[in-house]
Amino acid sequence: MALFDESYKALQDRLHKKDLSVTELVNEAYENIKKTDGSVHAFLTLNEEAARQQAQALDAERGHSQATLFGLPIGIKDNIVTKGLKTTAASQLLANFEPLHHATVVERIQAQQGIVIGKLNMDEFAMGSSNENSSFYTTRNPWDLERVPGGSSGGSAAAVAAGMVPFSLGSDTGGSIRQPAAFCGVVGMKPTYGRVSRFGLIAFASSLDQIGPLTTTVENNAHLLQAISGVDAYDSTSADVAVPDFTKALTGEVKGLRIAVPKEYLGEGVSAGVKAAVKKAIAQLEALGASVEEVSLPHSKYAVATYYLLASSEASANLARFDGVRYGVRKEADNLIDMYKKTRSEGFGDEVKRRIMLGTFALSSGYYDAYYKKAQKVRTLIKRDFEKVFENFDVVIGPTTPTTAFKIGEKIDDPLTMYANDILTIPVNLAGVPAISVPCGLAEGLPVGLQIIGKPFDEATVYRTAHAYEQAANLKLAPSLEGVNA
């Protein structure tokens, strides 16, 4: 069995019995990166020297340490700041940026003795659904190198799928963890808004952004979320809500679980292959003793428009800080305003500029009420749709994406078609609830994601459902990595 396919418990047991060293685990990560990342292009920056030093130090602690991520190799999306390790958010504007501190999630990973292997590629400033908006290079889907890995956390999903690291962190504003997890056949969790500190996450849309784990298995996912969750003095929007032991929920037991399936999530636009895989997965949960009922989330079809108005508005304000004054790549000009304009126009890519323009327009005088305020009201309606369903159900289940991974270049010229790909993930961010994507089979040889949505701060039930399904289905999907090389 490949080292990274071994269970969390098996790896921890072997490490502490000194049957395995942290150095071997870290070697495995860098060897696999060297073997495959020449074709996949998941990493932007490696942390090899520091990781190897840390591994050596940890090897002396085997048998003693109680840390929950002891010696485990973890990749970090490049919009999460790492002290002294280049952090670019895949933008030319930040091509030389070396953060002065760690994000809270990175501090917490280090506190639990996890090892940062490197920084992962993404769509620039997390704006995109395909990784084609990275200003450096496009990450490829390990299942088919001609296809996108999804986005914006495309590097985080591809690195786990290709076996380079068993764990990574991504961020999800409208589906950016779950959609790439679905496209690459890995497990991706967007926690409840406020569950994980956003301190040190380069902000895209502050009322929607959440950091979360992408992993090979549900169990690994629960362990990583456990380590990074909880209130943080540096993020006033992190929630002061107790964090339960997520791994206690992994019982394999779903008898009596009440599952709602929204008819809007299996309607037109969802491909036949995706529908078939998702229906089969729901039937499997039913066979395990869960009850299944069709429901309606009537405002779902308005979610994409609502999201693009709100997320772009927030982005236009958040990205105002990139002005070439305190950090980043400055483009000189004769006066301050022209320097700002030159730095931003040359430093940002097309999609980032498109969203800044849309957001600035929606917030500008005369349009604010018609667009921004209207979208905030519709957001309330979308949130209420979920509240109503959760009065009678424990989880809401459907596909993560309408289709499997599309081809590179297929949608990049048409922003509206690209945005429509996020129709099933966006409502979750607008409502602030947690949701996971777990692999549920293949359609025409490509992975399909099952999306399980939970009540606010009830990640435990989401994990319980995902884990019971994963164990019962026992799919063990992995790409052949044919044609993948250094």
Place this chain on the structure above:
Amino acid sequence: MTEITKEQIKHVAHLARLTFTEEEVEAFAKDLGDIIGFAEQLNELDTEGIEETTHVLDITNVLRDDVVRDSLDREEALKNAPAQQNGQVKVPKVIGD
């Protein structure tokens, strides 16, 4: 489709501190027109009396004691600044001649 004029694009670009070529302005006028046109589907919904959601959680003020703590030293804080002079960030002139 909603009409967005080239003048509107130029005005918004200035507010956003961006510049575009004439060709880009035309492309943006079309793209933004399409996206805004798409967003106008929200007008199908009656939202009279619906409160706005700015944030999903009930946000309250987070207060702490005002205690003196160490912060970054000047040299470190300036590490990423593209231009600096006498321990300060340097920018092009703000006021014209």
